[in-house]
Amino acid sequence: QVQTSLLEWCNVLPSLSRPANHSRIFYSVMFDAGSTGTRIHVYTFIQSGTEELPVLDNEMFHSVKPGLSAYADYPQMAGKTVRMLLRVAKKTVPRLEWKRTPLVLRATAGLRLLAAEKAQALLEQVQHVFDDSPFLVPDNSVSIMNGTNEGVLAWISLNFLTGNLQGRPRNAVGILDLGGGSTQITFLPKLRKTIESVPLPDYVARFDLFNSTFELYTHSYLGSGLMAARLVTLGALGAEGLEWRVFKSSCLPKKFRDEWSFGGLTYQVSGDPDSHAGYKLCYQEVLKVVKGIIHQPHELDDSVFFAFSYYFDRAVDAGLIDRVQGGELQVRDFKKRAKEVCNKMTKHPPVSPFLCMDMTYISCLLKDGFGFKDSTVLQLSKKVHNVEASWALGAILDHFHHLKIR
Ligand SMILES: Nc1ccn([C@@H]2O[C@H](COP(=O)(O)OP(=O)(O)O)[C@@H](O)[C@H]2O)c(=O)n1
Secondary structure (H helix, E strand, O other), X not given: OHHHHHHHHHOOOOOOOOXXXXXXXXXXXXXXXXXXXXXXXXXXXXXXXXXXXXEEEEEEEEEEOOOHHHHOOOOHHHHHHHHHHHHHHHHHOOHHHHHHOEEEEEEOHHHHOOOHHHHHHHHHHHHHHHHHOOOEOOOOOEEEOOHXXXXXXXXXXXXXXXXXXXXXXXXXXXXXXXXXXXXXXXXXXXXXXXXXXXXXXXXXXXXEEOOEEEEEEEEEEEOOOHHHHHXXXXXXXXXXXXXXXXXXXXXXXXXXXXXXXXXXXXXXXXXXXXXXXXXXHHHHHHHHHHOOOOOOOOOHHHXXXXXXXXXXXXXXXXXXXXXXXXXXXXXXXXXXXXXXHHHOOOOOOOOOOOHHHHHHHHHHHHHHHHOOOOOOEEEEOOEEOOEEOOOHHHHHXXXXXXXXXX
8 A cells, every 4th residue: 555655656656767677766865853852764766667656665873862942152163963863864875875875954844943043053054064975965954944835735745645635635634743842733625614624724735735725724833842842831931040949840750869851951940849749730730831722623533643752752651552553542542551650640650740731731732622522532653654754755756856845
């Protein structure tokens, strides 16, 4: 099934000049500069003969932490990070193909949240490394991607990988992506009412593919990613006096105290020894990240949703799914496990001291935020047919075949 959808996908790639009767392999490199890490995806495509269409043969993936925003005051480190990851491309792509293999980097919430001049300095360092490399550097190869594109391109990736884009778009899957800095929800509405009742016009995105125009409900909430939610929950967002202040939360084990870093800043955090740690109090704390911010769209129960990134990672940490297999979970499973983790964390410390906060936030985001029912089933996936569940594949498609997302 994946072969079919990718065949269809590659149909839209520009035709490549190649000798007849020869299989040709070509490559593309996409960097994902996320708020918590930088990743490289090296895609290998096979073009066999002039009549047949290319297929996606392989994805080579590697990631490093922290994200580029951690180097806001040391921009050369952004260049160093990308230069190091480029080694993966050099190992994967044969030397002779380097000069026709495009390099593209898209940054997400980490850089969106930085001051513009700091973000720009980081991107310039990356651009230098690209320009010095032996690869093809297209126009606009390094930029910050907007939230709408992030949601739409992830939707495109997942629907290609599940074979849902062509033929039966009504069966398209929705996507839930929980990053460190932002979170995205994207689905194909079946009812006009869903599109007509959006709070702002930019909750609807359109793009052209296979001679049709797709109209999606999509939104990226900047500042509602899992790490940004921790900051708000702790009352540490924009706070001063980080050297001497300790940010407390009843979502953390009572006796816990440590340092925690995000976006290049380090915070002292602890449990609240004077209060009851546990699910109920924690829920009240995380609710402030969600309440009145997240729009509840119609017809959430009519689509299958794929949930990945931190939804997947925390479901694994909480023992709800297998790291390799992934699996299906009901929204209520997150809540049930959040209660268990939070209510026993002082006696039985979880794998991560933040697991109670993270699981409670995820439950709250799904229910009080987006308005999912307890019984809604989510498909938790890290990879689909051995390809990363991420916007990166969709972004390569957008690079080759301008989708005109608007
Ligand atoms: N290819 C990828 C990209 C991100 N992720 C996960 O996505 C989460 C954070 O995403 P991010 O750092 O890109 O955050 P944002 O910049 O999108 O807010 C982490 O849990 C990563 O492990 C992944 O599992 N696979």
